[in-house]
Amino acid sequence: ETGVTQSPTHLIKTRGQQVTLRCSSQSGHNTVSWYQQALGQGPQFIFQYYREEENGRGNFPPRFSGLQFPNYSSELNVNALELDDSALYLCASRGGGTMNTEAFFGQGTRLTVV
Amino acid sequence: KNEVEQSPQNLTAQEGEFITINCSYSVGISALHWLQQHPGGGIVSLFMLSSGKKKHGRLIATINIQEKHSSLHITASHPRDSAVYICAVNQGAQKLVFGQGTRLTINP
Numbered sequence: 001e002t003g004v005t006q007s008p009t010h011l012i013k014t015r016g017q018q019v020t021l022r023c024s025s026q027s028g029h030n031t032v033s034w035y036q037q038a039l040g041q042g043p044q045f046i047f048q049y050y051r052e053e054e055n056g057r058g059n060f061p062p063r064f065s066g067l068q069f070p071n072y073s074s075e076l077n078v079n080a081l082e083l084d085d086s087a088l089y090l091c092a093s094r095g096g097g098t099m100n101t102e103a104f105f106g107q108g109t110r111l112t113v114v
Numbered sequence: 115k116n117e118v119e120q121s122p123q124n125l126t127a128q129e130g131e132f133i134t135i136n137c138s139y140s141v142g143i144s145a146l147h148w149l150q151q152h153p154g155g156g157i158v159s160l161f162m163l164s165s166g167k168k169k170h171g172r173l174i175a176t177i178n179i180q181e182k183h184s185s186l187h188i189t190a191s192h193p194r195d196s197a198v199y200i201c202a203v204n205q206g207a208q209k210l211v212f213g214q215g216t217r218l219t220i221n222p
Contacts, residue, residue: 033209037155042118042200042212056186056209088155092210102162103147103210 004093006106013113021109025072028029029104032074034066037108039089049074071103078111086113117141120201120213128221130149133188135216137201140182148175148186148199157200160186192218 003026013019025032031050035043045058049068063079072093078085088110092103118139127133137146148160161168161175163184168175172191177184188195196219202210 035210035212040214042202042214043157043210044212045209058209061172090155090157093155102159104159105149105157108157109156 004091004104004106006089006091006109008109009107010110011112013081013111015081016082017081017082018077019111021076021078021089021091021111023074023091023093023106024075025074026104027072028072028101029072029093029095031091031095032068032072032091033103034074034076035090035092036060036085037090039087046076047109081113082114086111116214117205117211117215118203118213120216122198122216123176123180123214124217124219126219126221127191129137131221133191133195135199135201135218136212137184137185137186138182139184139194139203139211141203141211143203143205145204146177147188147202147204148184148185149202151198151200151215152190153197160199188218193220193222196220 003099005024015040033048034046037043038107046060052068065077088108090108091104094101094103121136137169144162151157163177172189174187198215200215205211
């Protein structure tokens with residue numbers, strides 16, 4: 001039990017639709033990162049939020065966007081879904097603004113785009 | 115070439131065997147993580163290392179910063195150790211860079 005919960009656990013969407021995935025972090029964890037994990041691959045960094053501001057972004061297009069809220073929850077939004085967006089989406093939370101603290105991962109949301 | 119490379123990609127062993135999974139990286143890092151991922155997706159952090167060696171139960175992790183190499187060892191392996199083991203490195207303040215994972219299967 002990591003104290004990080006994601007919802008929903010599974011989701012099926014149609015190409016072109018929009019999706020919002022949610023993550024509830026541990027209390028006091030003001031940094032949250034989102035990752036995309038394609039089948040058989042390691043997770044890829046999408047972006048990170050620290051104190052409700054995006055402070056790092058991986059190689060993902062602008063249709064991937066996020067929000068972080070004062071209650072330690074966050075969202076990942078993906079617009080204009082493509083088939084290749086099908087993946088497991090993971091969020092990880094930690095305290096502090098640097099990476100040298102332990103990260104706690106959620107169970108992930110498995111998104112299927114058809 | 116990936117910045118973080120793991121070997122082997124797949125490993126099958128018998129219960130009780132000593133297991134070693136290797137991780138090499140090509141970038142400067144401030145810390146390295148070993149993670150465990152079970153079917154269904156959830157990831158659990160096993161170790162975070164910046165130097166030397168750490169031990170937790172039957173798991174041991176070592177890192178050699180000069181050689182940019184880390185190993186995860188499992189002693190007296192058990193079928194419940196079957197999972198994907200992922201090495202990830204801190205690159206800058208914003209992100210973890212992950213290896214592709216090692217799928218470990220321990221047969222009874």
